[in-house]
Amino acid sequence: MIDWNRVEQLREEIGVDDFLEVAGMFLEEADQTIDLLSARPAPGQIGSLLHFLKGSALNLGLADLARLCQDGERLVTTGDPARIDIVHLSAVYAASRAAFIDRFPRESAA
Numbered sequence: 001m002i003d004w005n006r007v008e009q010l011r012e013e014i015g016v017d018d019f020l021e022v023a024g025m026f027l028e029e030a031d032q033t034i035d036l037l038s039a040r041p042a043p044g045q046i047g048s049l050l051h052f053l054k055g056s057a058l059n060l061g062l063a064d065l066a067r068l069c070q071d072g073e074r075l076v077t078t079g080d081p082a083r084i085d086i087v088h089l090s091a092v093y094a095a096s097r098a099a100f101i102d103r104f105p106r107e108s109a110a
Contacts, residue, residue: 001092002099006061023104026056027097034093037086046084047076053093062096065089 011019033053037046054069072084 001062001064001096003061003063004103006063007100007103010060023060023100026060027100030056030093030097034090038090040086043076043081046081047073050076050084057096060100062093062100064092065096068092 010022014022030053033049037049037053040046041049050069050072054066054073057063057066057069068089072081072089075081075083
């Protein structure tokens with residue numbers, strides 16, 4: 001679900017203080033993005049939202065979420081965005097978010 005090695009690498013690269021900020025911003029922006037996706041925006045918006053979420057998820061080590069976003073981007077590109085399972089994507093994000101907060105409660109409280 002989460003590439004903890006990537007998370008630790010990011011913490012080491014940018015330092016704990018910046019990691020705190022990055023993690024908090026990611027979770028806040030991801031919450032908003034998931035809410036927007038759940039509202040089923042136009043296909044062009046779906047692709048942009050998934051792309052944003054994928055990049056952020058990759059940076060923070062949320063591998064499963066990033067993979068689902070990439071799969072969703074492909075469906076948008078092939079003209080089949082209705083096949084994107086937003087409910088599943090939201091559930092994977094929620095599980096990833098909870099695991100992340102469990103591991104770094106002080107650092108990621110958003």
